[in-house]
Structure formats: structure tokens, C-alpha cells
Amino acid sequence: MQSDHAALYANKLLTDLNVKARITAQADHPALAWQNSGLLQVTGLMLPLPLASHADGALMALKAISPDAKTLPSYGSALLGERARLRQTIRNGRQCAGGYGRLMNTADGRIALNLVRDNDWDLVPAWLEDYAANWESLSDIVRQRSTRDLTLRAAEIGLAVAQDMLPETPKLWFAIKKFTASTRPKPPIIVDLSGLWAGPLASSLLAMNGAHVIKVESPTRPDGMRFGHQGFYDLLNAGKDCVALNFRNAEDLGHLKTLLHKADIVIEASRPRALHQIGICAEDFVAAKAGKIWARLTAYGQDENRIGFGDDIGISAGLATIMERAHAEPCFVGDAIADPVNGLHLALAIQASLTQGGGAIIDVSMCDVLRYAMGDIPQDLPHIAQDWQQIADINRPSFYDMRMPRGTVKTLGADNSVWLC
Amino acid sequence: MGEIFKPGVKLSSAVCKTQIMALRVPASELDVKCGGVPMQIGDPEQLLDAVGEMSGTLVGKRYVDEQDTMEFLCTRGGEGTVSVNGKALDIKQAKQLPSSD
Numbered sequence: 001m002q003s004d005h006a007a008l009y010a011n012k013l014l015t016d017l018n019v020k021a022r023i024t025a026q027a028d029h030p031a032l033a034w035q036n037s038g039l040l041q042v043t044g045l046m047l048p049l050p051l052a053s054h055a056d057g058a059l060m061a062l063k064a065i066s067p068d069a070k071t072l073p074s075y076g077s078a079l080l081g082e083r084a085r086l087r088q089t090i091r092n093g094r095q096c097a098g099g100y101g102r103l104m105n106t107a108d109g110r111i112a113l114n115l116v117r118d119n120d121w122d123l124v125p126a127w128l129e130d131y132a133a134n135w136e137s138l139s140d141i142v143r144q145r146s147t148r149d150l151t152l153r154a155a156e157i158g159l160a161v162a163q164d165m166l167p168e169t170p171k172l173w174f175a176i177k178k179f180t181a182s183t184r185p186k187p188p189i190i191v192d193l194s195g196l197w198a199g200p201l202a203s204s205l206l207a208m209n210g211a212h213v214i215k216v217e218s219p220t221r222p223d224g225m226r227f228g229h230q231g232f233y234d235l236l237n238a239g240k241d242c243v244a245l246n247f248r249n250a251e252d253l254g255h256l257k258t259l260l261h262k263a264d265i266v267i268e269a270s271r272p273r274a275l276h277q278i279g280i281c282a283e284d285f286v287a288a289k290a291g292k293i294w295a296r297l298t299a300y301g302q303d304e305n306r307i308g309f310g311d312d313i314g315i316s317a318g319l320a321t322i323m324e325r326a327h328a329e330p331c332f333v334g335d336a337i338a339d340p341v342n343g344l345h346l347a348l349a350i351q352a353s354l355t356q357g358g359g360a361i362i363d364v365s366m367c368d369v370l371r372y373a374m375g376d377i378p379q380d381l382p383h384i385a386q387d388w389q390q391i392a393d394i395n396r397p398s399f400y401d402m403r404m405p406r407g408t409v410k411t412l413g414a415d416n417s418v419w420l421c
Numbered sequence: 422m423g424e425i426f427k428p429g430v431k432l433s434s435a436v437c438k439t440q441i442m443a444l445r446v447p448a449s450e451l452d453v454k455c456g457g458v459p460m461q462i463g464d465p466e467q468l469l470d471a472v473g474e475m476s477g478t479l480v481g482k483r484y485v486d487e488q489d490t491m492e493f494l495c496t497r498g499g500e501g502t503v504s505v506n507g508k509a510l511d512i513k514q515a516k517q518l519p520s521s522d
Binding site for chain 2: 083087098100116117118119122123125126127128129153156157158195196218220221222223224225226227228229248271273274277305309336
């Protein structure tokens, strides 16, 4: 069963980016894309929004402006489900598929708390001004506190806490600051300072379009995904050059600045103040070289220093509220869903800018992009969920093929001698 | 001379705009100073002259002692140096990225 959900969204994205487009291809119905991508399995429930189809649409839009569409993955929605399929994880009640995030009741609402990093538990006493030894005592304390206090303090401390709410759809899913455009040499060099999922996915998609990607990591703080599922890390990072630089070391910082000047495209996902504090200002670099593109990914926008991960950002974008309205069960949706959705959109925004001669700072807020990709919220969510579940039931799952890594991955800093001279 | 602090408490400098939040603290008396002058709960009405080191604090950075028995988060940067029991705190290295999220 096919529909035009993906094509309509693809045209909308391209129009947003000032690219002429008339995509008419039919694609799998949202219910089937949800099922065949593995998202139904990991979530356990039907999402009554065409999010999976919109991921298909984002990839269709990217293909429409790519030199060779055949080098890109087959289905955008398949990228949303691939980690959960590889790791065989599923949502467990109010616990997210990745296992570190929980949905909890507060005195006046609900929050998602995602204790992903090793020592995040150490921050809980400062967050709550109280001691919690485990999830049970933590949720007992959270239940007595206001959502506002909990989210404000968490933002200050740097814990990933998100309010369960359904914001309005943003008017646009990116912000662009224009500088001087110019045709850049091909293939473009991408310096990718980002880690985890969204940024590396974007640069890997652009690599399929011919870009040369240099993955820059800190030797003391490498991309954490290196120590996660190897097959998944390979999918996102195979074929990239790897440079290791300690940003707190003056000599390395000099090397970093040289690399950032050399780059045609920079991708970074740091908190706004982090690069400023080491004297790196995107504006200076983009102004210094016509055609350069600098893409900045944040959880909630450049004005906020708040951190977020794919699962908790999904709650801020309204996915748990949607599931509560549709199924009377607020829950996490997908697997770190804001990450792959953003990786797709970011790659598209960069590729579009590249075709227009670049010369731009592109800001992407992960929460805004996900909310945009969720689309308008219909009134009759329970009925849509039922109907779409029936469509899925009739068609039985026929999962999209898993992707294969494009080459081998390199170790941390493997290409220092190539790029630092 | 010192005080026992709980995690989450915010201390303000008496010599600059620095404000820190206790993230991890031992259950013992701590003498927390900034620019050589004791820090206090709540902002001072008037700033005093510094009598100690003034190498500055950076907002968002975490500060630890040499033995890593305590950790403070700088919630507002300033010019003073934060010290505990006579020893200056140093910037902690950024948190490791998770292996999955």
C-alpha cells in the first residue's frame, strides 16, 4: 500500500530550502513504513503520525539534489530503526529502548530523564537536593516536585531532562545566516566535530555524495559510540578519516583551527558556549572563506545551553503526549528518534546549501526538526492509530534490508599524520 | 573554620560575579573561598577586595580538587579563583560521551 506522504513532505522540505522540486513518487504508507523500518517493533505501538514517511521524504529530497541517488540508502525510515534492529532492543514500559531514559510523573506533569553517561547518577543529588540511590527512590522524589523546577535545575547542571509537552510546529526547521557564496572544489572536505548519532549520520550521507569526511575527536573524550555496538558504529563512520586533537592543548588547538579553515563544510554539535570558550567562532571562519558551510546542531537551539539526547528530545517534541492521546499510554517512541531524524534533515540542509554555493551558517535544533517532521496533529488520533494498525496487520512485516558499512572504520587519530602538517 | 554543604547548594563569590553549585561534596567542613574571601549563600550586596588568587572561573565548567573528592559547577563566571581548605580547584575534563543514547 502506497501513499504520497513522503513525496509531499520532500517537496515541502525542498521548498523551505529554496530548491525547486516536484517529487511525485509514491512510497510506503506511513503505517507500513512504521512497521517495515522496525519502529513498530521497538515502540510496541502504532504512531498515528506519518513520521516514518517523512523520514522517507527527507531522504527522497536529498536524493533529488544528489549527484548519484543510487549511492544513498534505500529508505529514510529504515535509518530510524536500524540501531534497535541491530541491538535487538525494544521499549520497556516507561523505559526507552536504549535503557537509560525513563518517563516519570512530577507533581504537575511528566518528564523524561535520561541518565546516559557513566557519572550522570553523581549529579542526581545536586539536581534534587536530595539523595536517591535507585530509580524507585528517584521517582518518589520527582513525584513531589514541580516540572518547572526539575527542568530548570537540570538545564543548569547539564542533565538531560525533558518536559512531556506538545509544542506548536515551528515555522521552519533550520535557521540560515548567509555569507559569501562561491563554488567549492569537489569533492568537498567535511570536518565533523560531532559524535553519537545525528551528526555522524549526516556526514556519512554526505560522504555517499562524494564528500571527504574527517572525523575529529578528543583523545580523552572520543566518540562514545566507538564503545557501543560495533556494527552500528561502522554504519555511521566507516570510510571516514580520523583525527584526534586535545582542544585544551595549545598546539592541538592550533591544528584544529587550521583544519577548520581548510574545511569546506564543518559539522558540530557542541553547546554554543563550548567553542566560544576556546576562541572558535563560526562567523570568523565562514567569513574568511567564501562558500564555506558551518552546520551547528543543538538539542534546543543556539540560545539554550541545554543538553539533550535523542530519546528525551522526543518527549520535548511531544511524542509521549501523542501516544497518550492515541493509546492512553504515554511512552518513548522509536530509539533515540530525534537523532536519525535530525541526521537526515541536516544532510539535506547542507547538500542544498552546497548546490547553492554554500557560504552559510546553518543552525538546526533537534527538537524543532523532530517536531516539524511530526507534522500537523490531527484530532482523531485513536482512530488513526487503529486504522493504521490494521493496515500493518494485514500487510505483515517485511522489514527493509539492513545496510552494510561502506568500508572499514579507522581508529582514533589514525590520520593525524595525514592532516596535521 | 568551615561549613558542611549539601549537593545542590549555590555559593556566591564576595569578590566577583562567580557563582558555583556543589555537585559532589564530602560530609566534612569545607572552607570555600573565591579570590581569598569566603563564599556565601546568596549574592553579596557589595563586592569586597580580593586577597587571593584571581585566575578566573568559566561558566559551565566543573571544578574539582586534586583528589577528586568534591566537584562544583560554575553557574556564573567571574575573575576569582575558587579554593577549598586553602587549595585552588582545577577545571575537570569534560564528561565522557555515552556509548549509546
